[in-house]
Amino acid sequence: MAKIKELRSLSVDELEAKLLEAKKEQFNLRVQHSTGQLQNTASMRKVRRDIAKINTLLAERKKNS
DSSP states (O other): OOOOHHHHHHHHHHHHHHHHHHHHHHHHHHHHHHHHHHSSSSHHHHHHHHHHHHHHHHHHHHHHH
C-alpha cells in the first residue's frame, strides 16, 4: 500500500502512471477473484484505496493549478 507522503512527492505524470498500474492490478485481482484463484481478498481493498488516494491527489493538484 502506497503511503500518502510517498505519493505527494511524485509528479502528475508519475501519479497517472501509478494510477494506470493500479487499475491494471485491480482488473487482474477481479479476474482472479471471479475464477476462484485469489487467496488474499484483502489485496482488492488495498488496491481500491490506493486508486482513491491517487485520484484525490490528482484532483487536488488540478484544483490548485
